[in-house]
Amino acid sequence: MARGPSGAGPDSLARSRSPRLCRPLTSSSGKASPPMLRSLARARLPSRRQSPNQSPEQRCAKLPPWRSLMQPNADPIVLRPGEGQKIDLGNFEMSVLVTGSETGGVFSLLEAAEPPNFGPPLHIHHDCAEAFYVLEGEYQIFIEGAAHRCPAGSFILIPSGLRHGFRVGAMPSRKLNLYAPAEMIGYFRDLSKAIKGGDADPDRLTDIARRHGMEVVGPVPEGYL
The missing domain is CATH 2.60.120.10 (Jelly Rolls)
Structure with a gap:
């Protein structure tokens, strides 16, 4: 079934933006810079300790959304x-x-x-x-x-x-x-x-x-x- 022009041609689009560059984690010497090391040292990782009284559902509710997919009790979908x-x-x-x-x-x-x-x-x-x-x-x-x-x-x-x-x-x-x-x-x-x-x-x-x-x-x- 033929359709009319989509209107989504390259001539109607804005000019491409420049790619964003990531700031390197290391200095020119190859060693991590002191500010970066201090930032990493101050970072707090989520605690893995869990209350023995928590159900799997309660533990999942406290996780970031993407972590809920990694729980062993997550339901598969076929x-x-x-x-x-x-x-x-x-x-x-x-x-x-x-x-x-x-x-x-x-x-x-x-x-x-x-x-x-x-x-x-x-x-x-x-x-x-x-x-x-x-x-x-x-x-x-x-x-x-x-x-x-x-x-x-x-x-x-x-x-x-x-x-x-x-x-x-x-x-x-x-x-x-x-x-x-x-x-x-x-x-x-x-x-x-x-x-x-x-x-x-x-x-x-x-x-x-x-x-x-x-x-x-x-x-x-x-x-x-």
């Missing part, structure tokens, strides 16, 4: 092909593989099935990073002024705050969408309701996106709503 919860978005479909409530808020994972020439408006995620893994077909990924041709097997990581978008190639394509920390499932569910209710338009899309930490910064391509 989904076979086609078992993810489907979100019908008209011209494309998302399948929920794991939610934030199942990962302690660490990440959410969805599978996207999208038609040829399909693409979202250019947008920015302000409260999460987004990653893609292309399963089938091909995508053109746009990130801050650069276009990347990404066939099956490609991995793309988009840190929070970067303007980006994509366009599907000439064949139906599938990819995994990962968000860390866990976000965006609510966005797709709300958008699905708007599409089914017949009130999905650019203004409604902007409102839904804003509620989920996403900023729409480009025109909405034909076929997205």
Whole structure:
């Protein structure tokens, strides 16, 4: 099914920002600088001591979210092909593989099935990073002024705050969408309701996106709503 131009072309993106440089931990002599050593000496690591009266649930509740995934009593999740919860978005479909409530808020994972020439408006995620893994077909990924041709097997990581978008190639394509920390499932569910209710338009899309930490910064391509 052919779609109109996605609007997410490299000419419409902002100029690429300079990469951030990490400050080295060592001096030019190869030894850690005294200020760094003092900082490390003052740092307090979390105590591993646990009360014998604490249940596993109580111990997990006091851990950072990512640590809850490392507990031996965490429940495994096994989904076979086609078992993810489907979100019908008209011209494309998302399948929920794991939610934030199942990962302690660490990440959410969805599978996207999208038609040829399909693409979202250019947008920015302000409260999460987004990653893609292309399963089938091909995508053109746009990130801050650069276009990347990404066939099956490609991995793309988009840190929070970067303007980006994509366009599907000439064949139906599938990819995994990962968000860390866990976000965006609510966005797709709300958008699905708007599409089914017949009130999905650019203004409604902007409102839904804003509620989920996403900023729409480009025109909405034909076929997205």
